[in-house]
Amino acid sequence: MEENNQVIIAGVSHLQEDFDYSMNELAQLVNANNQEVAAQVRQNIDQINGKTYFGSGKVQEIKQLAQYHNVTLIIVNDELTPAQVRNLEKATQLHFLDRTELILQVFAQRAHSRQAQLQVAIAQLQYQLPRIHPSGNPLDQQRGQGGLANRGAGESQLELNRRTIRQRITKLKQELQHVEKTLTTQSTRRQNSRLPKVALVGYTNAGKSTTLNGILDLITDHDSKKVFVKDQLFATLDTSIRKITLPQQPSFLLSDTVGFVSKLPHNLIEAFKSTLAEAKNADLLVQVIDASDSQRQQMMQTTQQTLLEIGITNKPMLYAYNKSDLTPNYHGVEVAGNNIYYSALQPSSLKTLIQLICQKLFDKYQTIKVLVPFNNSQLNQYVNQLTIQSQSYNNDGTIYHLLVSPTDYSYLAAYQIN
Template structure:
């Protein structure tokens, strides 16, 4: 017998100056977030207003309508599209006599379920406790109602329930302890980042809305450049499948390489608790040499997804980093692909179409400082010849009277570093 899903009604407040399409999209997304938490949305209620009601989020008339709707559907859970204040939760619980949760707790719950590494688990727990701390009274009332309708919704709340039984002081101590452990992990990550910088390996970061195909693209690029790869990352068609930052080395045929980083996907109104908690993970994005913004081109609201992602990137401080747009899932549209239009690549990861075009665009961005040259290296400097064989693209090697002649392409930095050891040299 299949597990019965918890049922809920979703509620949104449409502030008058907000475009209707944006509001409709946010409500659809809220339903998707609920589904990701194993909750079935049976109805929705919306209200237009000039501002949010500070005491109840929506007006009193709408509360009566919502109560009648909940009774008609026999649901015990009401989900609100914005983050509710502690007093709003308390007042709504008292008026509706039902479990009241908001968009933020849904996202936190999904993150709790998806987190695999110790760092991700710590980040989510810190965010969750910081969210819950001022809401203890209201959330305790919610907890007393949990377990109905099969108990399938918000199934991993168990850890959260235990923490709510702690008093405020102990929760604050717990947050402090978790943050201390996080700081140690962050220090390790920063050390790894410094090593990469020292090795002068460029970093390309995949960014984008959740579930646009970033991890699938990473795997496709790994397979494209190394068919025997065993380093593929986890992929699943669901919101926030990837919370961990995955870094893989991409080797190109001409001895060029770059590090490809896959990051957590974004979503509109990403809770500030999570942005703060995941700051160390998101720093990977701010330190990248190039961003590849993966877009689900088959989504009719793809321009909205781009806007949300770009706004989040701006909030975490990526201004000035070059960006390539990878319009994925073109196989689900009428758009011809693969195609290149400036810094936009139209492609299909599923079909493997557009990978070469994307790699060439990445190559052009990352390795624009490479030079073609002819150099003569003395025979007693064989280490330099070995270095360029490993780090440059050698077109030809000739052994002359005074040394080894290399016709090659290398980075301007490497050329300048060893220039004083060359017997002669010329740039093409």
Template structure:
């Protein structure tokens, strides 16, 4: 592994969140085969437009690079072309920022042609302004001036720009052709009338492991298992599998690319076709690593991406994975599961079935006047129609789930208490 120094500047975030994001950046470095041997942090009121960090801190970084023979510096902050150029010139190192790091990981992990195209498009859009700046900056360092030299520089720059833009255009055409096939498959899925469920969540929360656990419960063949590994962005491609409930009913389960905080906009744009599987789902299963200390932070990051792709209004079931690694279970808004021990997997399937195949019952009830608060509770979960007031209480018609029906069965017309 290549040795790197990780640098981060905090201008406004809380200490806890900043520490979590730096830790995440370290994991991004590891995913790129970089070994972080030193972390340098600085608090500033605002980022230095020339070098990101302050001048004194940059001298410290330069000395560290010389003493430790470091050739690569990774910045947690996204850098402008000017900042990258200035830092590289002073420290005599290759300089990368967080977005560049994520793009490198995506380039390494992309397995299907569609993911490869989307990643390359995002990288080209990211590199274009840096390429242009590098060309201009190189001319200045060489002392290029005057009409003659400027003309040559502009011609060289224009050729580079056109080459990149031509490549992006060709990639768009190839992606469109691939998406035609994807749309055919999508139409076939819709025609099947099977509910669609998407696994979403922070990268490395265990979505692929959960999909495989659900497939094993379904006695799936080995070749239906999806790729899983304990690393960031192990999954970039959307996998879809048919899963059967114990009742015999079926649904389509999608495994999607994981999210990180502040996912670069170019990546969201490039992966819109992949993320579209989320928008088309009937419900979302949001997977958390229950052993993480930053679950709330991960949820904010996930919801941020859902808002950007306009999928934040879909029904969501929270699943807390890796429960075998924790002692306390403090969350009561979802299900705890372990893909290692299979704890909670069958219960999860039941909950998904309730969401995509809701069973309802219609019943008439007489609610005693002393228990009228029950009607307000019913209105939150069921359809309630007022019929009339009687001596014993208020007669209503309720369309509700099986679970709710069991709770109010004692009020049902026809029961002994009527």
């Protein structure tokens, strides 16, 4: 691997719960950013150094380790203040990147739709705003250190840079509003369709997209409906929504949402709130969990925390333990209450998952027999959007046997017959 792709990751353990998990996650983020971890540095201290984050001795250790591995980039497992970054770089002559900026870089690489690109760009600029130097030119910064005579010019340049970034943020937000207005119209149509909504949520790379594609394989021959899948963090940033139609069952919408990771930057959560709206509007959440990962409990906690941050509470949820075939004592798909242990690569597993989703989603549905007069075209149109189990005719109209939701049951009660 090329020299400039080598990095050192570093962190302070006493500041973070599940520190080993967090450092392992940071290493995966580095790999997702097409880089390789050459070494790790860990420090156990009760309180961070406000000026350099690490203690002075650890800063020198980082410098020496970087020289040994011929590395110029250090990635820190926390969000650093602008002053800490400047002081660390001055003390070591190395480049420092914090966890937040790394995640933003990964998201920028993965953003394909215009909506995702705008969301990431806004989050990046909001992150950069308090961190810009008086000048983007290092020579200008050196000249600015020469005395008070240059200080005012440096501050003017700093304000100019900040004003430029704020203007750019405003422009991008306006464009994002325009893009989201179109998407909101589409979402409103989905809301008005009365189709129940199911959202796949969970930690990044747990298998949400593979699960969706596996379900699509069972119900359609069209590969064009499949979503992008790759064994990497944040392969999916855009919400993909597919209509799932099954024999003798109501149809429903199934969405594949952006994955979560611990310490997801606040600006990024804010930027992606519209993308995550599908999860917020869902009737049922299916949390996809990598059952083969030893840190799955922490991943579930990360998912729960992120859902709380975007305002999702008290939502019905199934816990789908994917990759169970990679765990000991797996003898096939198993359901226990709201938990399912399955493999997204096994059709039989996915059939059971679909059954469980339908059971949970349609548990309050009931069969109803109604008579719709021939001349009531509006009601006929309404009924034809429902799950019709059978239909026949008599002199007064069409007789339907329907599987309906409680809302539809109330609406059709006046037309019910024995």
